[in-house]
Amino acid sequence: MTDLTMFHAVKQDTKFPQLEEQVLAFWKQNNIYQRSLDLRKNGKPFVFFEGPPTANGLPHPGHCLTRAIKDLFPRYRTMRGYLCERKAGWDTHGLPVEVEVCKELGIHGKEEIESYGIEGFVQKCQQSVWRYMQEWERVTERLGFWIDLSQAYVTYHQSYIESVWWSLKTLFDKGLLYRGHKIVWWWAQGGTALSSGEVGQGYRQVADPSVYVRFPLEGEPNTSLVVWTTTPWTLPSNQFAAVNPELEYAYCFDETSSETIVIAKALVESLSEKTKRKLAIVKVVVGSELVGKFYVPPFDCYSKQLGHAEARLKSGGSQRPCWRVVAANFVTIDSGTGLVHLAPAFGEVDYEVLTEERLRFVEPSVPPLLCAVGPNGKFTADFPSHEGVWVKDADKTLQRFLKDAGKLWHQEQYLHDYPFCWRASEDPLIQYPRESWFIRTTKFRDSMLENNKTIGWLPEHIGPGRFGNFLESNVDWALSRERYWGTPLPIWVCDQTSQMEAIGCYEELIAKPGVQGTEVWANAKKANPELEDDLRVHKPYIDAVTYDSPYAPGARMRRVTEVIDCWYDSGAMPFAQWGYPHKNAESFNSQFPSDFISEAIDQTRGWFYSQLAISTMLFGASDEDTKNGKIAERAYPHPFKNCIVLGLMLAEWYESKDGKQRFLTEEEAKTACGTDYVVKTGKMSKQLRNYRSPQEIFDKYGADALRWYLFYNQAPWNSILYSERAIRDSISEFILRLWNSVSFFSIYAEIDGFAGPSEIASGLDQLTSEELSRAKSYRPIEQRSELDRWMMSELAATCRDVVERMDRYDSYGACQTLHAFVDAMSNWYIRRSRSRYWAADKQSADKLDAYWTLYESFVVVAKLIAPFTPFLAESLWKLLKGDLAGVRDSVHLCDFPDGGAIAPDAELNARMSLLREIASLGRSARMDSKLKVRQPLQRVEVSLADDSQIQWLRKHDDIVREELNVDEIHYASGASPFVEYQVQPNFRRLGPKVGPLLPKLKQQLGSVSGATLLEELTANGKITLVLDGKSIELDCEDIQVRMQAKAGWAAAQGKLCVVALNTELTDALIRRGIAKDAIRLVQDLRKKRDCNFTDRIEIWILDAPVAMREALEENQVFICTETLGVSIHFDNPPSDLELDDCELGDSKVRIGLRVTTASLA
């Protein structure tokens, strides 16, 4: 062995966050990420897509989970030899950005934006996008998420937008983009539609008027339909009344008002009660009989204009188009009257009814859409009495108006949930018809389903379940947004003929004949050279660009005003990140589709859908094409093959009982409230601020602690609690346990000057077995002790298992395996090997084996954990490689160990686990008899279920003897005085054979002595039983033997064996027990006195009774060997010797020690 000191004892007070900062600096300085890619330049690609986060808010703990998983698999695959490029990306468009800017400018709504100026506003948006960028980059980096931030794709960049344009042009040219009406949730004050997600956020319980209105039937005097509504302001725009054709309706005589009303029969009683009116049923009809009747609308604003004018029907003849009873299946008797007022302008289902009605008429826009409300939410001139009044303010006067006109049958208050604007919480939303652009995704429904079937979803149920169901109910994608900051819809319209063209890129646009308007951008740029060139394809600059219409001489082509849904941006990412097809076709082709993506479950209808839909439309085949036998351009699945769908992250916090104070840690809660606090868990919320920022976690516990917590504690698709305590625990459960093992190794390697790897002169690279085996002191595994062989075998099994699991994206299972291995290494291998490391002969083969085995295990573990806890792995690697020449700088540049070099020895692993069980049972038996392990015992008896392992176990007596502190160990199978046997049927085997007889069989087996049955079985190889007159033969496979420790013995039973102790204590045993106790006291004192590990000492033990003193003298050599003592004195301590009072056995003694240079006698 060389004299070089290769290893230095690891400091005891390791601060992991600090260590991680060092690792980060190391990675940066040495360009490790880039080098990890360069190394795999010729590797098979493993394609990863980054779902672009919006950098328009602070990253929260939930993002850490996503980013940790996104990091894990690319790191793993890279180490497995794949080339995994990781291009970052940012989602930069959309309403949230506009809202931020509005806040900053202190403005509200579209009118104010327009008066501020679209140009300045859009510029502000572009600048604002990067507001939180640094924070995002910092968290990304600190978490150890390796991704190329410098080459990030950005959705507002010109090249990105041009890719999106290309895709939209492609869809347009295929006739898949169209203009249509849609009833949307409309924020009138802001002048914009809200997405369903935004609407969902704003629901609030409010009391609205609930009115029951008479619709007098034409030709039936004094008879009215009674309809119910909670939005009186929609009544002026009423067009139909709907009934369920299947339901029964009753004509009732209302005694109170002496009139006949029509309502659902099932509701007569409850309405009578509610309104305190006497209702007598006159006749009953089914809904379909009411269909086709005409009524007088509640307000005459439109009936005055349209009167009784009739329109031509397709079926011949003509009919008045409005104020007619129609059939609709959605009508129920859950609330109201069973008759529904329809105002198609203000309800999606109402609008559908209009669309259906229109099919009956010759003219396509008959019946017309009646809408007395403007986009600003105020009544228009169509309803002169309320022109300019905000609809919600009109509710009261409208009710009075109805009452005065005798139309109001009943009124009350109604409590229900109603959506308000999520950012202007006083503004109620209204449903409102808007013209929108749609993509005909419904033509690809089946193709999307086909594509989906081939995707590897984790968990699996997402595919056919949530995602599949969502695809089943596909509706055309409402693409356009009447906003400012977004990808402009690239459609130009002829101002005379309304003919349209889609444009695929900027160059194509400016090459058009007679282009004008490009100077608007040029001038802006001249005025402010700082402007990013990407802005030229944005509003308002792009809107200014017009060209000659090919459709009419002298006409101009002008862009439509809309921008597009930013979900389309992100869904276009697979090709748009490269600017494809305008450039980088190669990159696109090699990076499509992706092997792996991961986001949280909320992306089901978001990014997962937008990607799949766009990809299927562009690179797949439509349903019709598929039916005609045309195959998709690219084989499914695309654009992603595997997707881990993460659960949502929940917050845990503490609240005072009155809910007024919130705390993030229990200590804070205790300090402030004593015991008057409660633990809460729930969604993370910015408003509640109920979570700790990731940065605080990094600073306190480190990124690895967080990462390990996220990976190890549950399958990633379960929702996970962001619990600070649990994150902290992951340090001691895994990180510290491993680190302590390394620390142990380093302490003794330093003391002994173990420097095995430095014996290898050259050719070191990744410290593989093959490389290490070239060291002189490295013995082949086969020549080492069983314990070493076991460790290496477990290691190989661990490698294989981890690889197998990670290859199928089972990170959770892989972590369980890693954890179990570290536990086995720390709690069995090292524990059982400790004495080997402090053996005196530094050159003994056994000692060197022990070092080598541990060293190699650490090397492999460092590689195994590298994708999971990259910082810890790197620190470990650094320690293991020391100054060895040629070894790779970083563990992340190594190959992932697949266990191929060493074959796991399943039998050995099973045997060792039996041995561990015996030791564990022995300790349990000791516990029961209150015999502490320090007290030596004479003998243990081990009874085994079968005798096949006895030979092997006998060879390892030393391990068990030492673990259990006994002198002898005796193995047996079969009859023994402290074990009884229970024979049970092997249910799995016999179930199918004997079926219903099984309970009786069990009973019969139980009633006979187990030992007798076993003897019979051993003698004949079978036993025969008679059950219900049937004779049944059982062989040894058909039964299972269970051993039970007999009462009265110091014994413990496990699945495979029973361990019994001989509890008799002889004087000699007691004396050795005293010596063991003394050893421990001396060791404690060594530590207390800060002795070095190698210090020799003189020991004084005073006041020991005679018998004890004899016991100590008798075991003097033993005590000295264990404690590095040179001598033990029982009197005459030096006058300055510090003495500690201790309890030894039943006596009080004083113990002192002194470091000496004398050597052992």
Place this chain on the structure above:
RNA sequence: GCGCGCGUAGCUCAGUUGGUUAGAGCGCGUCGCUGAUAACGACGAGGUCCCCGGUUCGAAUCCAGGCGCGCGCACCA
């Protein structure tokens, strides 16, 4: 209302094609061990496997119904 998921120890979660003694970690309690010590080991207490039916020789597991929670969709006229 519909769909998907979940419901197992005080907490966080495992639990294989159904197999008869349901596990782990944390926490709690007791004891032990101590040249890894801001560790470690053992043992214990703690379970209506959400409820109710059914299938089966046998159900935490399969089926039907219900309850609760989460997410999504629709509706809220």
